[in-house]
Amino acid sequence: xxxxxxxxxxxxxxxxxxxxxxxxxxxxxxxxxxxxxxxxxxxxxxxxxxxxxxxxxxxxxxxxxxxxxxxxxxxxxxxxxxxxxxxxxxxxxxxxxxxxxxxxxxxxxxxxxxxxxxxxxxxxxxxxxxxxxxxxxxxxxxxxxxxxxxxxxxxxxxxxxxxxxxxxxxxxxxxxxxxxxxxxxxxxxxxxxxxxxxxxxxxxxxxxxx
Amino acid sequence: xxxxxxxxxxxxxxxxxxxxxxxxxxxxxxxxxxxxxxxxxxxxxxxxxxxxxxxxxxxxxxxxxxxxxxxxxxxxxxxxxxxxxxxxxxxxxxxxxxxxxxxxxxxxxxxxxxxxxxxxxxxxxxxxxxxxxxxxxxxxxxxxxxxxxxxxxxxxxxxxxxxxxxxxxxxxxxxxxxxxxxxxxxxxxxxxxxxxxxxxxxxxxxxxxx
DNA sequence: TCCTCTATACTGCATCTTGCAGGAAGTATA
DNA sequence: TATACTTCCTGCAAGATGCAGTATAGAGGA
Numbered sequence: 327x328x329x330x331x332x333x334x335x336x337x338x339x340x341x342x343x344x345x346x347x348x349x350x351x352x353x354x355x356x357x358x359x360x361x362x363x364x365x366x367x368x369x370x371x372x373x374x375x376x377x378x379x380x381x382x383x384x385x386x387x388x389x390x391x392x393x394x395x396x397x398x399x400x401x402x403x404x405x406x407x408x409x410x411x412x413x414x415x416x417x418x419x420x421x422x423x424x425x426x427x428x429x430x431x432x433x434x435x436x437x438x439x440x441x442x443x444x445x446x447x448x449x450x451x452x453x454x455x456x457x458x459x460x461x462x463x464x465x466x467x468x469x470x471x472x473x474x475x476x477x478x479x480x481x482x483x484x485x486x487x488x489x490x491x492x493x494x495x496x497x498x499x500x501x502x503x504x505x506x507x508x509x510x511x512x513x514x515x516x517x518x519x520x521x522x523x524x525x526x527x528x529x530x531x532x533x534x535x536x
Numbered sequence: 537x538x539x540x541x542x543x544x545x546x547x548x549x550x551x552x553x554x555x556x557x558x559x560x561x562x563x564x565x566x567x568x569x570x571x572x573x574x575x576x577x578x579x580x581x582x583x584x585x586x587x588x589x590x591x592x593x594x595x596x597x598x599x600x601x602x603x604x605x606x607x608x609x610x611x612x613x614x615x616x617x618x619x620x621x622x623x624x625x626x627x628x629x630x631x632x633x634x635x636x637x638x639x640x641x642x643x644x645x646x647x648x649x650x651x652x653x654x655x656x657x658x659x660x661x662x663x664x665x666x667x668x669x670x671x672x673x674x675x676x677x678x679x680x681x682x683x684x685x686x687x688x689x690x691x692x693x694x695x696x697x698x699x700x701x702x703x704x705x706x707x708x709x710x711x712x713x714x715x716x717x718x719x720x721x722x723x724x725x726x727x728x729x730x731x732x733x734x735x736x737x738x739x740x741x742x743x744x745x746x
Numbered sequence: 747t748c749c750t751c752t753a754t755a756c757t758g759c760a761t762c763t764t765g766c767a768g769g770a771a772g773t774a775t776a
Numbered sequence: 777t778a779t780a781c782t783t784c785c786t787g788c789a790a791g792a793t794g795c796a797g798t799a800t801a802g803a804g805g806a
Contacts, residue, residue: 332791333635340642350755363637367793372756396755413646417635417654419661422700424630425543427573429623431693432550434686436623444627451629456740463738471726476644478724481733482714483641486707489742490632493703497696504692514688516681523691528673530666532699542762560784577764582785606784 329377336412337364338374339383339405344473346400348389349375359480362455362487375399383408424448430501434512441511442502449498456491459484500534539587546622547574548584549593549615554683556610558599559585569690572665572697585609593618634658640711644722651721652712659708666701669694710744 331339337360341352353371360366375397378384383405389398401409426448433441463484471477508514526533541549547570551562563581570576585607588594593615599608611619636658643651673694681687718724736743 330790333638334792337638340638340645343642343645348755353755359641360638362632363634363641365631365633369757369794370792373792409642409645413639413642413650417639417657417661418633420632420634420636420658421575422572422630422632423575423628424573425627426630427693427696428543428547428550428570429627430696431569431573431689432553432619432623433689435550435553435619440623447627448630451627460738460740463734466734467738475723475725477726477730477734478714478718479641479643481730481737482711483637484737485710485733485743486637486640488737488740489703489707489744490700492742493699497699500695501692504688508688513685515685516687520687520691523695524673524676524687527691527694527698528670528677530670530698532702533695534699540761544763558784563784579765579786580763583763 328381331377331381331383331408331412333418334364334366334370335374335377335381335383336409337366338371339378339401339409339412342375342378342384342399342401343406343409344476346398348396348398350396352399362459363483378405381405381408426451436511438505438508438511441505445498445501445505449495452491452494452498455487456495459487459491496534538591541587541591541593541618541622543628544574544576544580545584545587545591545593546619547576548581549588549611549619549622552585552588552594552609552611553616553619554686556608558606558608560606562609572669573693588615591615591618636661646721648715648718648721651715655708655711655715659705662701662704662708665697666705669697669701706744 338352338356341347341355341360347355349372352375353368356366356371357368375384375386378399379386382402384399384401386397386399389396426444429436429444430441433444463481466477466480471480504519507519514520523533548562548566551557551565551570557565559582562585563578566576566581567578585594585596588609589596592612594609594611596607596609599606636654639646639654640651643654673691676687676690681690714729717729724730733743736746
């Protein structure tokens with residue numbers, strides 16, 4: 327029985343629509359570019375093209391170009407059709423998993439040092455992709471875009487990432503300033519400051535803007 | 537054999553550390569408050585407390601308060617210890633899944649209308665939790681915080697959310713303005729504008745700030 | 747020439763996580 | 777008394793992840 331295509335299947339299918347890739351290239355490419363919007367494991371990325379073949383959305387052939395054999399995947403007409411149909415479906419709601427924030431929410435179980443460490447880890451984990459995307463843009467500038475006719479899409483996409491990364495980094499600094507005013511992680515309760523922040527937030531105003 | 541606690545186990549354990557809950561309350565609470573940092577399915581949230589009992593991190597007893605019986609879970613001393621130890625471990629890197637952005641990246645497979653619809657869906661999906669958290673803050677203001685001594689934590693946590701939601705909404709409006717300049721979704725390629733945006737991003741400057 | 751090291755190119759398996767379907771016990775409505 | 781709705785879960789199939797393992801190719805040194 328044919329498997330059901332998931333959002334990840336369509337993500338890989340969309341890559342195949344750009345050009346044929348080997349399984350290896352596909353996982354690398356997906357981890358370099360898709361990870362900002364659709365982070366998936368290497369393991370899954372290797373399985374998806376096989377599923378696409380089973381579905382008739384891709385064909386595969388073995389290439390023996392001097393080196394060792396590699397599976398090459400190519401999109402089919404049926405796959406192209408499935409792609410445009412996917413484009414018309416409802417998107418899934420976004421999903422943000424940030425363990426460092428969970429630590430903040432329950433920071434009263436640990437020390438101030440633990441909390442600061444969680445923020446440092448978040449800063450590092452955000453800084454890495456942040457830097458990577460800045461470098462990617464720089465590489466477009468001097469080596470050109472791999473698919474020049476798609477520049478407008480990747481640039482608008484990158485704008486989102488940069489915006490997110492900068493927001494998070496800005497918040498981290500704000501959080502540090504706040505935390506530095508705390509005597510400890512726990513039992514601070516309702517102070518002048520927490521009341522002020524609650525009022526701001528209840529009026530949908532960000533304390534970072536002031 | 538005893539199961540291994542996952543980050544989700546500790547998230548539930550941290551809730552149990554505040555007070556005892558029934559399984560039902562736990563899933564509801566987790567979906568109302570934790571979802572902003574650690575979104576997990578109802579199904580999982582029902583399973584986690586059982587795992588905690590198996591691990592010795594919680595005890596359970598059946599309450600027959602007039603109504604039907606419900607399982608009540610309570611943290612143990614061992615559980616409290618495990619919690620503080622968790623606080624000292626390395627956090628997992630954040631993970632942002634946003635299908636609407638995937639649609640943007642491959643928008644050349646669809647029409648302008650498809651792309652606009654994806655942005656509207658993102659706006660709605662972000663607007664819902666955005667409004668919910670603003671209302672939560674308003675409720676703290678006039679009904680008080682359920683755990684007053686933890687106000688500083690939830691307020692700083694909420695600051696992050698508001699900041700994120702506002703950034704995303706700001707980007708959506710920016711994206712709409714950009715897209716409105718496009719003749720179609722595909723083959724726009726390198727224009728004056730895409731070059732300008734690439735240069736900004738390559739210098740780590742957000743086009744939204746200008 | 748042989749050896750080790752790293753990069754390429756995957757697969758199998760145990761475990762975690764999700765969605766969905768169902769079910770049974772109370773509670774309100776007609 | 778019938779029925780419909782909400783509470784309060786459980787079972788199961790299928791999706792996704794991490795990790796260990798396999799196997800070839802080329803590069804650099806002894």
